[in-house]
Amino acid sequence: MGKYSNKNKNKKANKNGGNRHNNNNKRDRRDNHKNGPPRVKEMRNDRMIAYYTYQNVFGHGSQVAKEEDRKAFLSAACSPLNASFRITKLATPEFKEQFTSRMQEILGSDGQITIEYETPTGKAVRKLKPPQPIPFIENGWKLDVDRSTIRKNKGLKEFFQFLMVSTDAGLITRQETVSMVPPVALSLLPSHVVLDTCAAPGSKTCQILEDVSKGDGWVMANDVNVSRAHMLVHQCKRINSPSLLVVNHQGQEMPMPKSFRNDGSGNEGWADRVLCDVPCTGDGTMRKNAGIFRNWSVNQQNNIHKIQLDIAIRGLRQCKVGGILVYSTCSMSPVENEAVVAQILRQTDYAVTVEECKALKEKGFKCREGMTEWKVMDDRDATRKHFGEVIEAKPKFKKGGWEHQERVMGEEDDGGESRPAKKAKQHEGEGETKTTETEVAAAAASVAADTTGEGTKTPKNGKLSEDGTYIIPIYDDSPEKWSSDAMKAECNKNGLWEFPSVADVPGHLTASIPQSLFPPTPEEVERMGLEKCMRIMPQDMDTGGFFVTVLRKTKAIGSVKLKQGKETEGQDEKEEKEEQVQASLEDDKAKGGQGQKDKKVNPNQEIVPLKPSLISSLVDFYGLSGAPISSFFARTQTAKGIMYIHPPILSHLSLDTKKQYKLVHSGVQVFERNSKNRSLVEYRIHQDGIAHTAPYMKKRKVVITNRDFCNIVKAGIERTEKQMRTCMLKEGTREEVEALSHGCFVFEVPGSGGSGAPAYIVMWKNNDGTGIHSLVAKIELQGVKSKLEGEKLWDPDEELKDEWFGKDRNKEKAKEAEKKEEKAEDEAKEEAKEEAKEGAKA
Numbered sequence: 033m034g035k036y037s038n039k040n041k042n043k044k045a046n047k048n049g050g051n052r053h054n055n056n057n058k059r060d061r062r063d064n065h066k067n068g069p070p071r072v073k074e075m076r077n078d079r080m081i082a083y084y085t086y087q088n089v090f091g092h093g094s095q096v097a098k099e100e101d102r103k104a105f106l107s108a109a110c111s112p113l114n115a116s117f118r119i120t121k122l123a124t125p126e127f128k129e130q131f132t133s134r135m136q137e138i139l140g141s142d143g144q145i146t147i148e149y150e151t152p153t154g155k156a157v158r159k160l161k162p163p164q165p166i167p168f169i170e171n172g173w174k175l176d177v178d179r180s181t182i183r184k185n186k187g188l189k190e191f192f193q194f195l196m197v198s199t200d201a202g203l204i205t206r207q208e209t210v211s212m213v214p215p216v217a218l219s220l221l222p223s224h225v226v227l228d229t230c231a232a233p234g235s236k237t238c239q240i241l242e243d244v245s246k247g248d249g250w251v252m253a254n255d256v257n258v259s260r261a262h263m264l265v266h267q268c269k270r271i272n273s274p275s276l277l278v279v280n281h282q283g284q285e286m287p288m289p290k291s292f293r294n295d296g297s298g299n300e301g302w303a304d305r306v307l308c309d310v311p312c313t314g315d316g317t318m319r320k321n322a323g324i325f326r327n328w329s330v331n332q333q334n335n336i337h338k339i340q341l342d343i344a345i346r347g348l349r350q351c352k353v354g355g356i357l358v359y360s361t362c363s364m365s366p367v368e369n370e371a372v373v374a375q376i377l378r379q380t381d382y383a384v385t386v387e388e389c390k391a392l393k394e395k396g397f398k399c400r401e402g403m404t405e406w407k408v409m410d411d412r413d414a415t416r417k418h419f420g421e422v423i424e425a426k427p428k429f430k431k432g433g434w435e436h437q438e439r440v441m442g443e444e445d446d447g448g449e450s451r452p453a454k455k456a457k458q459h460e461g462e463g464e465t466k467t468t469e470t471e472v473a474a475a476a477a478s479v480a481a482d483t484t485g486e487g488t489k490t491p492k493n494g495k496l497s498e499d500g501t502y503i504i505p506i507y508d509d510s511p512e513k514w515s516s517d518a519m520k521a522e523c524n525k526n527g528l529w530e531f532p533s534v535a536d537v538p539g540h541l542t543a544s545i546p547q548s549l550f551p552p553t554p555e556e557v558e559r560m561g562l563e564k565c566m567r568i569m570p571q572d573m574d575t576g577g578f579f580v581t582v583l584r585k586t587k588a589i590g591s592v593k594l595k596q597g598k599e600t601e602g603q604d605e606k607e608e609k610e611e612q613v614q615a616s617l618e619d620d621k622a623k624g625g626q627g628q629k630d631k632k633v634n635p636n637q638e639i640v641p642l643k644p645s646l647i648s649s650l651v652d653f654y655g656l657s658g659a660p661i662s663s664f665f666a667r668t669q670t671a672k673g674i675m676y677i678h679p680p681i682l683s684h685l686s687l688d689t690k691k692q693y694k695l696v697h698s699g700v701q702v703f704e705r706n707s708k709n710r711s712l713v714e715y716r717i718h719q720d721g722i723a724h725t726a727p728y729m730k731k732r733k734v735v736i737t738n739r740d741f742c743n744i745v746k747a748g749i750e751r752t753e754k755q756m757r758t759c760m761l762k763e764g765t766r767e768e769v770e771a772l773s774h775g776c777f778v779f780e781v782p783g784s785g786g787s788g789a790p791a792y793i794v795m796w797k798n799n800d801g802t803g804i805h806s807l808v809a810k811i812e813l814q815g816v817k818s819k820l821e822g823e824k825l826w827d828p829d830e831e832l833k834d835e836w837f838g839k840d841r842n843k844e845k846a847k848e849a850e851k852k853e854e855k856a857e858d859e860a861k862e863e864a865k866e867e868a869k870e871g872a873k874a
């Protein structure tokens with residue numbers, strides 16, 4: 033981490049009140065309801081419920097079963113989504129143990145934590161249930177409270193901080209339960225090469241990377257949106273893996289080096305696994321995104337179907353024969369889900385098969401079968417009702433695809449939000465503020481009208497939730513109200529119209545309502561196996577709504593004539609032609625001609641090997657022996673950072689002879705450029721990639737004890753360089769002392785890293801001492817600071833604890849002793865009772 037980046041970060045932090053999570057401040061102000069009662073959200077959209085009831089997504093069999101299921105859906109869909117997280121697979125078993133016991137210590141294991149809410153009608157309290165492991169996700173945990181409450185509720189402040197520190201240190205990832213499912217469905221091995229076609233903000237990429245970083249595998253993560261791709265880089269940085277390549281393409285146009293195309297031998301593709309977590313309308317995220325209830329539209333679903341299909345087909349081309357592609361969305365709509373899967377099967381001439389996912393089903397994962405019948409509709413009447421208003425429908429179609437709702441709410445990143453997320457939130461905040469007054473007034477009025485007895489506080493068209501922040505709509509439950517005919521009429525009343533077949537689609541709508549939206553014929557149903565698709569409904573596991581399908585590629589599809597309306601040429605021939613056009617444009621450009629603007633090739637995106645002179649200066653200065661220098665690359669010969677790139681990624685890139693990949697990031701940083709005249713050497717060691725340099729360093733490495741390490745870190749936290757230096761090694765070998773005085777070196781702490789390996793920490797000193805300041809920031813960033821402040825994730829010896837925590841520590845000790853005594857007393861009493869009983873019996 034460079035001095036300037038820290039400086040800028042600090043500046044930014046100070047400007048915002050010195051709080052790293054300053055985005056929350058604004059939100060908190062809104063959420064704390066200082067100036068009145070809290071906002072009440074109405075989680076209701078009758079049109080959406082009519083549509084899904086008519087689609088028959090609720091229950092099977094009797095009308096009663098369907099109604100029960102619909103009610104369960106409404107009740108789940110209206111309540112906030114409980115938070116969940118995963119302990120990273122790279123964490124040591126000791127850490128996992130310490131983490132869970134600390135979590136249980138803070139939250140209690142029997143619901144002893146009570147949280148208090150401010151509601152429009154007064155205060156409410158609720159006891160929290162203890163955190164529960166997610167049975168089908170390794171090290172996955174689910175909490176009994178949603179993320180916003182964790183963030184703003186005073187009673188959970190300590191737990192919130194604990195989560196933040198652990199996230200920053202890369203030890204846990206806060207991720208929705210359903211979002212953890214697709215990487216599991218990929219059935220990954222450490223040797224797998226994976227393509228993640230729509231990867232940002234990257235929670236699934238991180239999960240995949242954790243698996244393949246254990247072996248020789250690697251991940252190519254792609255996103256069409258370059259700023260979101262950078263967000264992904266940031267998110268994955270916590271894993272410090274050299275096995276990640278990030279690129280920026282339209283998923284449906286991902287380049288594929290020629291050598292991986294169908295060579296006639298039946299082989300094709302380069303990825304063992306492909307994840308297509310495609311952009312979608314995201315109505316399964318309604319529990320954390322009340323905006324879904326306001327903006328839901330069927331036309332959006334129809335419009336996005338084609339992009340989803342094209343991304344999946346392109347992903348399949350990159351997948352090896354025998355490999356797996358997982359297709360997923362967080363939408364509940366059959367046109368974004370089963371219709372896409374059905375068309376993949378048709379279009380590839382059944383070169384793929386839908387597979388069951390045993391890895392999930394054997395571990396208590398609950399889902400529903402994929403649908404084989406559905407209705408195709410559109411929002412012909414572009415108006416919709418919401419809170420009694422009629423608003424003009426404005427489909428939110430953005431250039432380059434649909435903004436994913438999961439991300440729009442900024443739920444999956446760790447507090448550092450993207451601009452779109454902030455904008456969306458701002459927008460959401462504004463929207464909600466506008467409705468707040470009306471809603472609260474309506475709720476208050478109906479509370480007043482309905483308050484007939486103690487505790488009866490029910491707004492007119494629903495009831496307030498337990499914490500008073502949302503209204504649970506109340507529907508008429510009479511069976512005739514929910515019959516298929518009634519639902520069809522309700523859909524029509526709300527501007528939704530059905531096309532029984534593609535022949536009924538008027539000419540001007542055929543582009544947005546193609547044949548592929550329609551359900552399969554009975555013969556196709558027999559052949560397709562759509563029932564093996566997995567539909568996750570919010571009511572089944574108390575999650576968001578989601579859809580996942582596992583597709584196994586059984587033969588090459590490059591020469592299959594992809595069928596889409598009319599017969600087209602085979603994909604291989606099409607690509608050849610495109611490349612020829614591209615090549616002639618490049619030629620034209622090279623000859624000084626105007627040509628067309630070249631979008632595909634960007635020479636600035638290349639990576640270059642290091643100059644021999646730089647290599648020899650690094651080898652000499654750090655005494656590097658046996659280091660993987662041939663895999664050290666940079667963007668330019670004078671780049672700020674030098675990266676170590678996993679060799680199989682380099683081999684893959686070397687096959688991209690036409691330089692079609694637009695690289696955003698690759699590998700892990702091993703060196704960082706020093707400012708001129710500030711240091712002895714051009715590049716200093718970087719902490720992120722230390723595992724790929726320190727073990728090979730014969731010079732400028734100081735082996736220290738755990739205690740020395742603690743002293744150094746402690747002094748770093750206190751931010752005084754003087755202290756830092758005085759607490760460094762009291763005695764040392766000549767080389768060590770020399771290394772210290774030259775400033776650029778690495779500490780090796782034997783046995784302190786994962787599984788007994790040494791831990792390394794980088795230290796350098798520029799002439800003005802700035803390096804040390806950067807180190808301090810790094811320590812804070814990695815959460816070491818709070819570890820030392822008693823998070824109990826890491827345990828320095830008693831003497832040191834006393835020294836650091838002084839009186840407080842002693843108080844803590846006294847409390848602990850008191851507790852121990854009380855416990856001993858209780859035990860003694862119990863024993864005495866037992867003895868008395870035994871005596872009486874005798």
Ligand SMILES: C[S@@+](CC[C@H](N)C(=O)[O-])C[C@H]1O[C@@H](n2cnc3c(N)ncnc32)[C@H](O)[C@@H]1O
Nearest residue numbers: 230231233234235236256282283309311433436
């Ligand atoms: C469902 S989100 C992906 C979430 C991600 N897999 C995760 O777990 O964090 C969809 C992503 O697709 C991207 N996207 C939209 N259209 C795309 C396209 N045509 N090609 C590739 N990516 C696209 C969006 O920018 C968005 O980041």
